[in-house]
Amino acid sequence: MVSAVDGASTRTAPPPPPAPPAPRTTVQLAQARLPSQVPTQPAQTPTGPSPEAQAARAKIDEHLDGTGFLNAxxxxxxxxIASTLASLSATDANAVVAGLQADGRLDDLASTITSSSVFTGNLSADERRQFITDVAGKLDGNNLAFLSRAFDTIGGDRGREGAGYVQELGQAVAAHASPQTKIDFVRALGPDTVNADGNTQFDNGLLSRTxxxxxxxxxxxxxxxxxxxxAQLETAFNTLDSGQQRAVFQAAIGETSSHFTGQGSPIQTPGYNTALFTELSQAFATMPSAHQKAQAFAVGAEVLRGERPPTTAVLTGQNASEPKRAMLEMANALGNIIDSDPSGIVNDLSQFRQPPAGSGDVATANGNALASYARTMLENDQGAKGRLGAQMARVAAGNVGQATPDAAFDHAVNGQYRTATGLGYFIGAASAAARSIDSDNAAQNQLIGNTLASGLTLLDKFGVASVAAAVAKDWVRTAQSSLAGAGGNHPTQALTDAALPTDAAGNDSSLSNSRSAFLSTLNFVSANARP
Known part of the structure; x- marks a missing residue:
């Protein structure tokens, strides 16, 4: 295309008349072209949706209104609708979805995409999944959160249908979104996770209700x-406060309760699917910070603790075996977090009687979380007991490469006796757990002794450095011997005797500061932990 300026350059025109002197601006124009005198023009940025986004929005509105007979x-x-959104760039797709949300039409889109009319047809399951995959890969975290809330409205109040679409979208975001989009999605939905109105959904069958x-x-x-x-997971996890973190762990146990027509008792049959809980725990074990791992463990352990059947369950006819089965799965999952850094995590758990204001952390110094975990492991098979015993031994060995249990106990890092503190915390929690299972001291001694013996065989399987493994094994043998000779004495005394360094004559030779750190932590947790 030839511009007007190009076209003018091909013509021959008479010379213009001389310009009058007054309006001459030759000098001024030359000065105006100096860089220092050229006014800076603001960058021109487009406002509002692009023409492509506007056209797509108009098309989507047309199809939301229906193009069939009588606007069906x-x-x-x-x-x-699905193909129009899929054809857009990420920028335009975000503009369209944000506009639909602002105009109150995103719920209509969610309903249309998931509708199943026998008269007009609907997207197949594959077509719907493809739509969700497309949007998960191009929408930003806030718009994906808007869409998730829209899916949640499907099926009416407390209906189960919408919850399935929400989970399907979450899985698609997990598989196809960028790390930053995932972080933004988690942040945006954080407040929604503690909305009590959405905590239960009902699924009515022909002869049952779940x-x-x-x-x-x-x-x-x-x-x-x-x-x-x-680190990316840690960033996302930190966008949630402790209440929201707990809500995520609680939802991840997949708890259901069912009542069947004709069932004489009002008691419902419980069910659990802890797969997501396990996947979360495995992921949290990869976070770089021992503190964040400890917080994740504590929040998950509180959910575990809340599922313990009441002592009256058998008397009232409640099914206690299913919750106990789920609790073992949950404890084994949380064990992944502890295994990733036993000494660092347990030491961190011991620190927070009163978390810093505004931190969003949970208090962990009382030992409830570790005691709840320990009780579940102690109540189960040798594999569970052995894992707990190996974790306690690794805490006794510390993580600074000391050559003996005594050296590890007395070793300080920046003035903190972390091994002594962590060991006191673990012994206090394990002793409280054993006491909640059996009130007899001799039985508690035997239970913890068997746990340590089982752990001895597992230490080599954890890939622990040879020095640390040797120190851990040495401490286990000392603790076993002390427990075996404890008789009816409390297990905390036997384990204290095993923990404190001694001289050749068998007398306490520990440093006063390490001993104080150990005993104060042990006594506090032993008195306050509630498994």
Missing amino acids: QTHGDDQA THHGNPQAVAVGEVLSSMRG
Whole structure:
């Protein structure tokens, strides 16, 4: 195309008349072209959606209104909406979805995409999954959160259908979104995870009714968090406060309760699917910070503790075996976090009687979390007991490469006796757990002794450095001997005797500061932990 200026350059024109002197601006124009005198023009940025986004929005609105007979929505409408969004760039797709949300039409889109009319047809399961995959890969975290909330409205109040679509979107975000989008998605949905109105959904069968416990948005957040690793996961986890973190763990146990027609008792049959809980725990074990691992462990352990059947369960006819089965799965999952850094995590757990204001952390110094975990492990098979015993031994060995248990106990890092403190904390929690199982001291001594013996065989399987493994084994043998000779004495006394360094004559030779750190922590946890 030839511009007007190009076209003018091909013509011959008479010379212009001389310009009058007054309006001459030759000098001024030359000065105006100096860089220092050229006014800076603001960058021109587009405002509002692009023409492509506007056209797509108009098309989507047309199909949301229906193009069938009497404005009925057809399968073609559903496909057109899905394909229109899929064809857009990420920028335009975000603009369209944000506009739909602002105009109150995003719920309409969610309903259309998931509708199942026998008269007009609907997207197939594959078509719907493809739509969700497309948007998960191009929308930002805030718009994905808007869409997740829209899916949650499907099926009406407390209906189960919408929760399934929310989880499906969460899984797609986990699989296809960028790390930053995942972080933003988690942050945006954090407040929704503690919305009590969404904590139960009902699924009515022909002869039964099942209640699903757990917030759907918390499930979606859990799906995304479980797909992340390392520092990026830690960043996403830190966007949630402790209440929101607990809601995610709670939803991840997949708890249900069912009541069947004709069932004489009002007692419901419990069920659990702890797969997401396990995936979350495995992911949290990769976070770089021992403090964040400790917080994740504590929050998950509080959920574990809350599922323990009451002591009256058998008398009232409640099913106690299913919750106990789920609790073992949950404890084994949380064990992944402890295994990643036993000494660092347990020492951190001992620190927080009153978390810093505004930190969002949970108090962990009382030992409830570790005691709840320990009780579940002690109540189960030798594999569970052995894992707990190996973890205690690794705490006794510390993580600074000292050559003997005594040297590890007395070793200080920046003035803190971390091994002594952590060992006191672990012994206090394990002793409280054993006491909650059996009130007899001799039985408690035997239970903990057997646990340590089982752990001895597992230390080599953890890939622990040879020096640390040797120190851990040495401490276990000393503790076993002390417990075996304790008789009816309390296990904390026997384990204290094993923990404190001694001289050749068998007398306490520990440093006063390390001994104080150990005993104060042990006594506090032993008195306050509630498994």
